[in-house]
Amino acid sequence: MRKFFPILQTLRSYKRKELPKDILAGFSVAIVLIPQGMAYAMIAGLPPVYGLYASLMPVLVYVLFGTSRALAIGPVAMDSLLVAAGLGTLAIVGLENYIALAILLAFMVGAIQFVLGIFRMGYLVTFLAKPVISGFTSAAAMIIIFSQLKHLLGVEMAGSNQFHRIFLNALQKIPETNFYDLTIGIVGILLLIGLKKWSRHIPTILIIVVLGILAVYFLNMESLGIKIVGTIPKGLPGFDLPVIEMDNLMQLWPIAVTLALIGYLEAISIGKGIEEKNDEDRIDANQELVALGSANMLGSFLQSYPVSASFSRSAINDESGSKSTLSGLFTVLLVLVTLMFLTPLFYYLPNAILASIIMVSVYGLIDLEYAKRLWIYRKDEFIVLILTFLITLFIGITQGILTGVLISLLLMVYRTSKPHFAVLSKIKDSDYYKNISRFGDEVILRDDLLIVRFDSQLYFGNSDYFKNQLFKYMSKKGDNLKGVILNAEAINYIDSTATRMLTKVIKKIRNDGIEFYIVGAIGPTRDIIFRSGIGKVLPKEFLFVKIKEAVAHFDHSENHTGEHERVAYQRNEPSN
Structure with missing residues (x-):
């Protein structure tokens, strides 16, 4: 039981003096997660409240099944973009059907991860070579950043998962720019960058969210045409099983497999990176698959879309002194309080502020230094990176990652053949x-x-x-x-x-x-x-x-x- 539920082993050796640090870490993560989750839900094409729904059950399940004390589970930019890219290719009529498929996708992703974990097949993620991941994430980051231009410009714009289409659509909409939306968004970006450089311990995201809400409310900026989040449903998500139909399963399985592997890779990479920094060795790769799979499957029963581990929130969790997965309980507690009582406070939150949070958060995914090193030392792997980058950027998210994996495997076969x-x-x-x-x-x-x-x-x-x-x-x-x-x-x-x-x-x-x-x-x-x-x-x-x-x-x-x-x-x- 302790092997399947690592929390039992944690509780056996848990000391009372560790509780304050877990409480602080949990609340610190929640302060970032609440606005970030709403922003990432927008990337996925979902109403902002679904970012909060995805911050409840998945986080709670990871507390029980997870092995990393620092991993912060919840909505992330990459997975949100993949959801939008995958569902955007389907002929979906109406927001309700779109939401239903996003929830079904979470269940499918979780089922794949869970089965892989049970059969101890975590090694499969090793087929996602570093150049493939770097090229893919850099391209995806650029797509995410430019997809937020519609909120920064305050205009309605057709969505796409191809960079050139987004860019051209944005150019056409420049004459319709709302100056106030643009100003708020740019100020938000500058504050996020400036405050982070000043001190990493300042809750920059919370500060600009509060400032954005206060500015819109007291200056009556809604009358100036500024786009705001608006009414967020109050209360907890309802329990409902995903609607499983064969046609939907056949349409969604390619993106579900991609999301399952990418989500796991994100989590295991972040977890191992934090452990290396702290000279620890707790994380169990196969158990992490079980934990993520359970989080996604059970989360789908309470309206969650696919989740993984967040680099920024995991770093906050670690820096705040998290001692165990119990810190997630206090994250869930603050999200619950927000859903029950505080959602009216976000009514006046400008979409441009959420866009600025997304842009600054994902900019760090663009890794130019790694590409430079490959160009100097390993030109064959640089070719893999750049092809993955270009295909992801101009053809599609799924095509990019699958082509990158195929090219890296062909390169491996070529090397072993000679x-x-x-x-x-x-x-x-x-x-x-x-x-x-x-x-x-x-x-x-x-x-x-x-x-x-x-x-x-x-x-x-x-x-x-x-x-x-x-x-x-x-x-x-x-x-x-x-x-x-x-x-x-x-x-x-x-x-x-x-x-x-x-x-x-x-x-x-x-x-x-x-x-x-x-x-x-x-x-x-x-x-x-x-x-x-x-x-x-x-x-x-x-x-x-x-x-x-x-x-x-x-x-x-x-x-x-x-x-x-x-x-x-x-x-x-x-x-x-």
């Missing part, structure tokens, strides 16, 4: 054998012996490359070649295709009167050698631990002199 193949030779006055291309003047070159190292597993994708490279270097040695040594230290697996290839290669080499040796094979590789056809064409006496032992055997056999000392692998040796 791995590093090194020719080794002995360093003068030593027993070390090194790459002759790196230690050219320091090695002893021999015409009668070829020593090679293959730095990858041997499988169907690179078996021909291995064979061609081996025969190429053998042909360079010419008729003087009498022995070949394969350093197999880096070969951790040999599949059936490569086994067949290696068997034929060894048989041909030995039939040509050239000795063949394998050295340094680790336990699993050695097991494959013994169980496969390789062991039939290469006696165990030609398997060695170290290169120098194989060389000694070769030299003795060539010179036909006396006995030699060697360490050969035995068939019954245990695997390493």
